Amino acid sequence: MSSSKISPILPLVIGVIFIGAALAGIIVSSTRGAPDGDIEPVQKVVVPAGKTAQASIATVKEKTPSKDPVIEVEPELSEEELRRQTVQILLARVAKTPTELNADWLLNTHQFVRDSNGLDSFFREYMQLGEKRSIMLERAQQRSKKILPQDPRYFISQANATFVAKENTEATLIKGIKENIALALYKKQEEVEGIENVEDEFMGTFFKKILTMLQMLEELAIKEHRDPEPWMRERLRTLEAAVADRYFSVERRRNLARAKKEGTGNSIAPELMRTDRLEKTINEKLLEMGRVYYDGAAREVIDREKHQYYADQAFRVLAMVYQRSHSGEALNLMREVNDIQRDYLHRLAKTSWKRAQLAVAAGDVVKADESYYIATQRYLQCMSQAVATRREFMAREFRILKKEIAEWNTKKKAASVVGG
Numbered sequence: 001m002s003s004s005k006i007s008p009i010l011p012l013v014i015g016v017i018f019i020g021a022a023l024a025g026i027i028v029s030s031t032r033g034a035p036d037g038d039i040e041p042v043q044k045v046v047v048p049a050g051k052t053a054q055a056s057i058a059t060v061k062e063k064t065p066s067k068d069p070v071i072e073v074e075p076e077l078s079e080e081e082l083r084r085q086t087v088q089i090l091l092a093r094v095a096k097t098p099t100e101l102n103a104d105w106l107l108n109t110h111q112f113v114r115d116s117n118g119l120d121s122f123f124r125e126y127m128q129l130g131e132k133r134s135i136m137l138e139r140a141q142q143r144s145k146k147i148l149p150q151d152p153r154y155f156i157s158q159a160n161a162t163f164v165a166k167e168n169t170e171a172t173l174i175k176g177i178k179e180n181i182a183l184a185l186y187k188k189q190e191e192v193e194g195i196e197n198v199e200d201e202f203m204g205t206f207f208k209k210i211l212t213m214l215q216m217l218e219e220l221a222i223k224e225h226r227d228p229e230p231w232m233r234e235r236l237r238t239l240e241a242a243v244a245d246r247y248f249s250v251e252r253r254r255n256l257a258r259a260k261k262e263g264t265g266n267s268i269a270p271e272l273m274r275t276d277r278l279e280k281t282i283n284e285k286l287l288e289m290g291r292v293y294y295d296g297a298a299r300e301v302i303d304r305e306k307h308q309y310y311a312d313q314a315f316r317v318l319a320m321v322y323q324r325s326h327s328g329e330a331l332n333l334m335r336e337v338n339d340i341q342r343d344y345l346h347r348l349a350k351t352s353w354k355r356a357q358l359a360v361a362a363g364d365v366v367k368a369d370e371s372y373y374i375a376t377q378r379y380l381q382c383m384s385q386a387v388a389t390r391r392e393f394m395a396r397e398f399r400i401l402k403k404e405i406a407e408w409n410t411k412k413k414a415a416s417v418v419g420g
Contacts, residue, residue: 082387083335085387085388086335086338086387087331087335089338089384089385089386089387090331090334090335090338093315093319093338093385094319094322094323094334097316097319097320097323098320098323099323100323101247101282101320101324103115105320106240106243106244106247109313109316109317109320110240110243110244111236111237111240112233112236112237112240112241113237113240113241113243113244114240115244116244116248118240118241118244119241119244119245119248122237122238122241123185123195123241126181126182126185126186127182127185127186127189127195129178129179129182129183129186130182130183130184130185130186130187131186133179133180133182133183133186134183134186134187137150137183150187151187152183152184152185152187152188152191152202153184154184155180155181155183155184155187156180156181156184156205156209158176158180159176159177159180159181159184159209159213160209161176162176162177162180163177163212163213168216168220169220170217170220170221173213173216173217173220174213174217177209177210177213178210178213181206181209181210181213184206185198185202185206188202196252200249200274200277200278203245204281207238207241207242207245207285210238211235211238211239211242211288214231214234214235214238215235217231218231218232218235228299229296232292232295232296235292236289236292236293239285239288239289239292240289242281242285243282243285243286243289246278246279246281246282246285247282249278250275250278250279250282253272253274253275254272254275257272279324282324283321283324283325283327286317286318286320286321286324287318287321287327287329287330287333289317290314290315290317290318290321290330290333290337291314291333293310293311293313293314293317294310294311294314294333294336294337294340296310297310297311297314297337297340298340304344304347307340307344308341308344311337311340311341311344312341314333314334314337315334315337315338315341318330318333318334318337319334322334338385341385342382342385342386342390343382345378345381345382345385346378346379346382346394348374348378349375349378349379349382350375350397352371352372352374352375352378353371353372353375353401355367355371356368356371356372356375356408357404359371360408365412368408372401372405372408375401376398376401376402376405379394379397379398379401380398382394383395383398
């Protein structure tokens, strides 16, 4: 074939074919460069209006699930388990308290009526008030020329009428109840020739009416935003008198029974059957006394020493009730009192710890040692009165305290070596 017959387009077509083959080879080789399993999915990031790409990427990172360790939370104790542990703590404390209500217990526990002299002083106040009212009654009788009521029961009924009055003030309560009850007691002891001969039922009525009046006066003071403590103290004094009166009455009967049966060989038990009711009355008044002290502790938030004194008194009295009767009500109330005492001890522990740190900073070795010692004792006391979860919380603080004390002792030794 002659060269003049070959088309000039043929070389161009062949070049195009070679270029296409080369491009196909490049595409195939690039596709095989990474196995299917190694291909990572690409997360599409949409950049909202007003935000930069960098801010959006940060947002995506924040949405990535974190791999932080899971913190195990100690499960809370059930109410039943809390009560079981608390009862164990309370019974251990109660076991360390006196088991017998006697003259020594009255002397060491009561504030106002601590012995027979205190009881005589209490009744003397009411006898004087009753006598004063009796003289006024006689004068009124002479002026009216009418025979006025003299029966003690009449004056008790007059007091009862005051209780149910719609509106009572402090003055009307004292005049209508205290003065009438005092007059009733004065008239009664005249009938039987001596207050020691007044029957138990009447004395029970006397104390019940006076205590109810004092509670009303205390509540009225709180309602009118006045200090209720004077009436609370008078209420405690009356409760102490009721307990002491019943106690000395039981003792008199026991002594009389022993004297009567002495030398006969007979038991005095039948003679003491009526004392069971008096013993029950003592327990009731002690329980009420413990409740009054507890209310005082719960109400007192300013004077911390008084707050703790009321709580201590409440526990002491309620422990005696439980020793005598195993009262569930006393045990429940002691649980509340125990919480108050424990929290107060914890507060004292932290206060002493802070004082120790200030003393260390000031270089006062004696003060620091004393404060660290007190803090240690207070922590031990409050931990002994705490249930498991609360005790562990305090124990963690206590371990930090002990470590700090160890460092303080090391620092003192180093200073003494340098100084020596």
